[in-house]
Amino acid sequence: KRRRGSESVDIEDRLESLITRVGEKSTSSLESNLEGLASVLESDLPNYKQKIMRILCECVTTMPEKLTVYTTLVGLLNAKNYNAGGEFVELLVRNLKEVLKTSEFDSALVMVRFLADLINCHVIVAASLIMMFDSFLEVTLEDNIPQVRSDWYVYAVLSSMPWVGKELAEKKDAELEKLLTTIEHYIQKRQKIHVQTLRVWTSDDPHPQEEYLDCLWAQIKNLRANQWEEHQILRPYLAFNVVLCDALQHTLPRIIPPSHHDEATYPLPTVVFRMFDYTDVPEGVGIIPGSQAIERYLLEEHISRIIESYHLERKDCAAYLLSFPLKCKVPLNYMIVEVLFSQLFRLPRPPYIDLFYGSLLVELCKLQPSSMPQVVAQATEMLYDRLDTMNTSCIERFVQWFAYHLSNFQFRWTWDEWSDCTQQDLLGPKAKFVQEVLLKCMRLSYHQRMVEIVPADFKALLPRKPVPSFKYEKEGSGSLPGTIVVHQLMQAIKSKCTPEEAFSIIKDVPNPLKEKEGMDPGYNPLRIEVFVQTLLYIGSKSFSHSFAAISKFNNVLKALAETQDGQICLLKSLYELHKDHQQLIVVLIDKLLKTQIVECSAVANWIFSDEMMQDFTSDEEDYDNVKRIWQRFEVAYKEATDFYVWEIMHSTVKKMNKQVQKLQKEVDEARDRREAAHRRTRDGLDLDDEPEDVPTEEMIERMEDRLEAAQSEQKNLFLIIFQRFIIILTDHLAKCESDDSDYNTHWYKWVIERLQQVFLLHHEQVYRYINTLETLMFTSDIDIHILEVFQQFCALRS
């Protein structure tokens, strides 16, 4: 489709397309393409200079995987037109200063790297790059700043070294050594309390899981030991050495890091995820570089950059990943799979939604059916083998991905090879993993299919059939109090009674609590149970039926569950009816929250109630494991270890967070509109037809009140959650101490890592309340195991 307009628009479009596409697969060589493009740009410079500069600068950040292609192009342009080179550098530096100010550190990183590589193309003098690096490293001497700030500046310098180390060593050896010494001192004095909380695996066997800056430092030291020779970066400028050497170079203006302020958010530290080494790869397809080789870092960087550039188009992303230009023979499939899993498992959160990784892996398998599926299968086997030390959050993502993957491949899997899980305690990581995978697979298909796909000895791990368990229609229900009312109610609802009519039927249900204690408890558990279970049982045909039931009887439900205890009772009734249909519980609670029938804090309190959380398994250690597996339905362990419970918890917290965000946005926008109106009045631009939608001071105050109320609800929710975690974990630890038994049970691991997950998944929100948490909850008198989780979280941003 061609845009209308002048000829110049056409030329600008053509320039943009030429510049953005250079370096893609082409019939002629990259060198001749670059040479041709540089000439075109040179001749268009007089008329389209601004446009060309802008496009080039955009390429720096939008296509970081082609960095050296663009540095070469800029180099060639500079050799032809010194002023143009100067203007480009000036613009890029201006952009860099801007993104540093606005905390866009990812863009800043590629800009720094680009500037560094420009010394290889004789655009910038080496001494001025050293000056920039020096001023970056001065940040390490600042007082009272978070470590993440100095970490970033050190990382920016270190991560440019593979591109520029050799040139600097030749031209500015002494200065370079000084830089590296400063970095070495810094690396040695850093605190690393955060590492525990960010690791995918607690074990370093078979592969060490290194802190990212430590790992890069080790790789750079190796690179230096190898005289700065690396074997990964394509350097198109080498072919133009003669032309480029004649070019005049520019001096970088001073770039001083903007000083620290409280709003600045620096990238969080990471732990480098490693799952393969050279022994995992079949012969003949190349060698995976060692974990401390710079090539490993460069490959990972390049793959990550491609993902970043193309994540919105999974098909393009897969194609670009597989057509990666390699200098030496590397098993690219393995590297891609490792990087994808490293992102999927990244803590606190993956860079993109997990469906992206799932669909990209499916795409890669389709695009390269001869080898990709095998590599993905091999990776899955390895992840399964290493489940024992895997973090719960990561196991959860593994389950989520694997179920999706299986559903894309007809659920075909060599389950027999995993039969060791059937020998395990049901709460053991492998057994639990398989149970949760089957549950998730069932949600994407249906129960019978699960029965068909797994071998007979997996029977104990199969989900129960997701059907309602309605006690009022079971044998012996006649003796239950309420059965008669249930049948009346059922008749009435089926013949489309009004909510008022329904309410009048249950009105006289006696309150068992009142009879016992002789006072009004504020809710009637029997009435709630009768109504909720009958209504949801009738609606259990599908989600839509259930939703329709809730929405029709919305007012009745609200009237029954006015108090928090009433709401918790409602949730218990729902759970009792649908406990074999986890997905339905999840969506129904979601609906109850959205329709404001229950509050977030009621959900949290319900999740931590004894019925859901208590650890009964430690009383049963004597049971023979195998026997217990076969007694699946008799074993009384509570839902705390079931993944869907935490699915509910996190979606509840997210809902709360979204509400606060929404109200915050409303207040901000109202204030902006009001200020703009004031400005207009001040500037005498106030016309008679002033827009009506300028909010009054009162309206803004009311909005602020609502925001404040939501914020205190949010804070309260977090306090409830953390308090309950502390209580159940403290109970467990105390019990184990008095029994003289090992506290580190499966139950304990599942639950304490869920505590960690609450911190990580909602870290921005939790962080706002960190002082309250420190003074009220995570005080020095609580058990060190629990306190550590909090301290590690705090260290993430310190």
Next chain:
Amino acid sequence: SRQQQEDLLLHSTTLYVGNLSFFTTEEQIHELFTRAGDVKRIIMGLDKFKKTPCGFCFVELRKFPRSVLIASDPSFYNLNSVVRYYTREDAENAMRYANGTRLDDRVVRTDWDVGFKEGRQYGRG
């Protein structure tokens, strides 16, 4: 008008989901599409070819074992439905990542929809 239609599509949070198996339930669609974001509503559609009101047809058919119906021509039982999200961003994620992947062994196709209106479940286009 055409322009209005285009604007609606550009801001739509609703997806038309095609090529579903006739056996695919609302629950399954929810499970896949909720991975892209918060689903507001799912409307189960109709048999594209027979134009019979699926609401009934569907429920009735599910009383038979799956295997019986799979034996007949599966392409005949082709179901379409509509998934609506709360935000455009979530709907875009579904377009990007759920579109073209499998559900119930069928490659699901999604497309922008200007929004569900009553009566629309009786066939499309």
